[in-house]
Amino acid sequence: xxxxxxxxxxxxxxxxxxxxxxxxxxxxxxxxxxxxxxxxxxxxxxxxxxxxxxxxxxxxxxxxxxxxxxxxxxxxxxxxxxxxxxxxxxxxxxxxxxxxxxxxxxxxxxxxxxxxxxxxxxxxxxxxxxxxxxxxxxxxxxx
Amino acid sequence: xxxxxxxxxxxxxxxxxxxxxxxxxxxxxxxxxxxxxxxxxxxxxxxxxxxxxxxxxxxxxxxxxxxxxxxxxxxxxxxxxxxxxxxxxxxxxxxxxxxxxxxxxxxxxxxxxxxxxxxxxxxxxxxxxxxxxxxxxxxxxxx
DNA sequence: ATGCACATGAGAATGATTTGCAAGAAGAAA
DNA sequence: TTTCTTCTTGCAAATCATTCTCATGTGCAT
Numbered sequence: 001x002x003x004x005x006x007x008x009x010x011x012x013x014x015x016x017x018x019x020x021x022x023x024x025x026x027x028x029x030x031x032x033x034x035x036x037x038x039x040x041x042x043x044x045x046x047x048x049x050x051x052x053x054x055x056x057x058x059x060x061x062x063x064x065x066x067x068x069x070x071x072x073x074x075x076x077x078x079x080x081x082x083x084x085x086x087x088x089x090x091x092x093x094x095x096x097x098x099x100x101x102x103x104x105x106x107x108x109x110x111x112x113x114x115x116x117x118x119x120x121x122x123x124x125x126x127x128x129x130x131x132x133x134x135x136x137x138x139x140x141x142x143x
Numbered sequence: 144x145x146x147x148x149x150x151x152x153x154x155x156x157x158x159x160x161x162x163x164x165x166x167x168x169x170x171x172x173x174x175x176x177x178x179x180x181x182x183x184x185x186x187x188x189x190x191x192x193x194x195x196x197x198x199x200x201x202x203x204x205x206x207x208x209x210x211x212x213x214x215x216x217x218x219x220x221x222x223x224x225x226x227x228x229x230x231x232x233x234x235x236x237x238x239x240x241x242x243x244x245x246x247x248x249x250x251x252x253x254x255x256x257x258x259x260x261x262x263x264x265x266x267x268x269x270x271x272x273x274x275x276x277x278x279x280x281x282x283x284x285x286x
Numbered sequence: 287a288t289g290c291a292c293a294t295g296a297g298a299a300t301g302a303t304t305t306g307c308a309a310g311a312a313g314a315a316a
Numbered sequence: 317t318t319t320c321t322t323c324t325t326g327c328a329a330a331t332c333a334t335t336c337t338c339a340t341g342t343g344c345a346t
Contacts, residue, residue: 020291020292020293020342020343020344021343022292022293022294022342022343023342023343024293024294025293040333041333041334042333054294054295055294055295056294056295056296057295057334058294058295058296058297058334058335058336059293059294059295061333061334061335062293062294062335063293065335077220077222079220079274082332082333082334083333083334096263096266096268098268099271105266105268107262107266109258109262111258112255112258112259112262115252115254115255115258116255116275116277119250119252119255119277120239120277120279121282123239123248123250124281124282125239125241125248125277125279125280125281125282126279126280126281126282127277127278127279128242128278128279128280129278130275130276130277130278131222131274131275131276131278132259132273132274132275133273133274134259134262134263134268134270134273135270135271135272135273135274136263136268136269136270136271137268137269137271138267138268138269139264139267139268139269163311163312163313163322163323163324164312165311165312165323165324165325166311167324167325168324183302184302184303185302197325197326198325198326199325199326199327200303200326201303201304201305201325201326201327201328202324202325202326204302204303204304205304205324205325206324208304225301225302225303226302226303
């Protein structure tokens, strides 16, 4: 598994910033490094429990907050569903949410990024972060 | 007040669609038609209560849902705060949220709209709706 | 190995939003 | 208008995701 590198990178980055690496944090980091989807807190609890049964939901949430504060994961607040999480190893991207299946597809557009910055600047603002979510359905599907 | 026209338009649109216009819905519609900001459910309760003290928070929420389903209002889910609402009389626009004050500024960019549609199409999707929120701070303000 | 600051588990608390239910009104029809 | 059916409302209790409290456990610098 090549996710090991990813795991190591995250752990190192955290240690660098003085974050303690506990048993449960290891489990959570491991799960995150292997995730190919965008799990929510509950799903992370299930997966992390398989590695370390002692992990509690409280810790999942607390750890997620710590990881987010340290730039290791990103919290995705889509409409009407519990927050999903993804690691920040991949470069910045936005999301398309399939309104029929709930699937999340990632995409990136420098043009849009640039336009956003321009618009904000025109209005006298500097973007701290943004969220661009496209709720869509597959083409050629009546239902 | 020119908001009366706006109020009438909303009520007519709702009647058209078979939505009953109750006393409390009148109060809520009236408040919405006059709002120049983006009030949340609680704020709407306060304002609507001034017109009709019998309005309850449950009704605010239920009505808001009905209005949204009928295309009269839009629900804005910004991060970490209760949902805000705005009427849909103005043309589509996105939002800049001042991270320091919580202020909401509206803007519109056809270029971005077009790019979004193109990107979605390339990936085989058709946009149902989208959300573009720019969390930003005023330029030239260290804090 | 030690100690202290920080992390954890369990469950209670929170806050926004929704819901069940009995009572009250829209509004189409008579 | 009066009636009747159906939709609404207020109230309080219920949900749901997320956070917090607190007593106990544990990284990790020394």
